[in-house]
Amino acid sequence: MILRRLILLSFISFQGIADTLPLEKLTLPAGFKIDIYASDVKNARQMALSENGILFVGSRDSGVLSAVIDKDQDGKAEEVLTIAKDLTMPSGLAIKDGDLYVAEVSRIIKYPNIENTFRDLPAPEVVIDGLPDKKHHGWKYIDFGPDDWLYVPVGAPCNICQTNGGKNFDNPEFASILKFNLKTKERVWVAKGVRNSVGFDWHPQTKQMWFSDNGRDMMGDDIPPCEINRVDEEGGHYGYPYYHGGTVQDPEFSEGKKAADYIAPAFNLAAHVAPLGIHFYHGNMFPASVKNSLFVAEHGSWNRSKKSGYKVMRAVLKDNEIVDYQPFIEGWLQADETSWGRPVALLTMPDGSLLVSDDFANVIYRVTYQK
Template sequence: MLTTRSLITLTAMFICHVSSAAQTSLPIEKLTLPEGYHISIFANEVKNARQMAISESGIVFVGSREAGVVHAVIDSDKDGVADRVINIAQNLNMPSGLAIRDGDLYVAEVDRILKYTDIEAHYTHLPAPEVVVSGLPTEKHHGWKYIDFGPDGWLYVPIGAPCNICETTGTARFDDPRFASILRFNLSTGEKQWVAKGVRNSVGFDWHPQTQQFWFSDNGRDMLGDDIPPCEINAVETLGEHFGYPYFHGGSIADPEFGENKNMADYTVPKLNLMAHVAPLGVHFYAGSMFENTMNNRLFVAEHGSWNRTQKSGYRVMMASVKAGQVIAYEPFVQGWLNDDNTAWGRPAAITTMADGSMLIADDFANVIYRVTYQKP
């Protein structure tokens, strides 16, 4: 029996908005990259572009948060500029995260995960989806998700804290241990496991191409001033370990509300503390064939940018060099979205690599996807 929500979603499946992907008037000449790297507009009118997943034929599917839509971006002639942007689904509940596995598209709403079978054959006329994970928390505060399948075949799903700072178990307001964590689901057996606990709001993760270690970003709490606490890049050593929230931030900063009588040694410290409020979202290990060899296995980080810092921070793509499980360098890759007058014209949100080795960067503020290529100088 179809519910009202199902009918709204099903109706939306048959509504497609098609737009041209012509060049925009964005000042991309302000963006700076290392020598030999070039950035261009791959697609525009990709409203509120968030996580991307690329099909076998090269269709780029893109989620959104506030827009409630899923896009299909098509570059038919493979010239590096998309020909069409199609809204293939509308009226979804913050479908920020999506992934492709065995030809099927998985879309994360706040409280469930949907599967659209054989997406390349059906993206212009989507049938009703199958619900593969249901019953997730319904809180929208940090409820949008980034999802992906790991090398182990499990589907990884973060569930953010439903607040700026709070305890999420055993309280009158919240009592759900799934909050402030990252879970993984075996869709074949229905089994669920904790990957990480004490994670305030992760909207990006990836696996190291060589070691398969799971790395993720985490956004630090607000309202402690401009400079604390740091945002974080973390890596999981043992399934289910606790990364400190809401008791400790950045590995050593006790929370003034919840840190009393807590032991810092009980929690896992970050691999890297970032500047406060830079809001790291998508993280991506590069393993393509186009960039310089020195870029392989580097972790690229989309610093989405601060919303409440006096002098804005972030608004750039950074790259972390990882050696023996440790970050040994953290350097800019793309910057220039932040203007000298403390305003910004773009906000990088997610990163992925195309089959040719070029890099795509989603911008949910400018509503575009950029493409980064490399040619030896």
């Protein structure tokens, strides 16, 4: 009943806000166009699309869930509804069998039959409880894998620390990616030694999992790199807090450790670009050469002397390796070091367009292609 009273339904007119964003500053490859799909989507993070086309959006700092509705399916939403509030960093969400799963810091909750209940949400069901409750890197990206298990990352509760047997944070769930069988309640480690992954996806053809990882801070402007990783075998250790980017020794925790004992990244990114959502494009609107490309939302640095990131990149794969990494959307970061947007997550729509959420500008963009 308490949660019922907290529910807020609000119709928002956002055309004026959309008109103020300098979309003309964004550059994309020839033939691609970017528009506003929805504005005033508070702190927009991960997105999930229902069977009938309602877009649900998580948040981090604002603690709300939003429903974005494009009634006439013209590629521009008419309604943005705040359907729940006062949640604890509900950044990640996923839809499975018509139910909406939402990741808070220490638990995963479920809103059943979301398409028919989102305008008057009942109290959620708790499906996973007892995850670490530290808010530092505690917000999550979640999704169901091809095996129907729910994948849940748990970030390190610090910039750099020992989390398994450590003095302050002795919990093996920290700095890892877990998966849960919601029917049997079984839990399996997908990856260990992962500082903070806020994005992952499965290759449409191989069904192999790839994930991003944010490198540690306070080692200078150019080290260590952020990472894109590939899961060749579940349960492997990816180096944190001992090694970063495969070969960079941590000055505090690498003593007595060997780089060869840990899984090297599939691809190293620039330092501090903060890769969040990664997404394999699987639509039919974009050119055939773009299909199965891995898009990476570089959220952008916060403590680098010269900012980096603030763009969407495209990774080109060949024989299961990244062979090229090129800009796809640039322009949120200006020459004077100011920024007016920060990309977070990506989603292929049924018509083949690509949605990009932005938790700084509070909007969702729609990218289309025409020859």
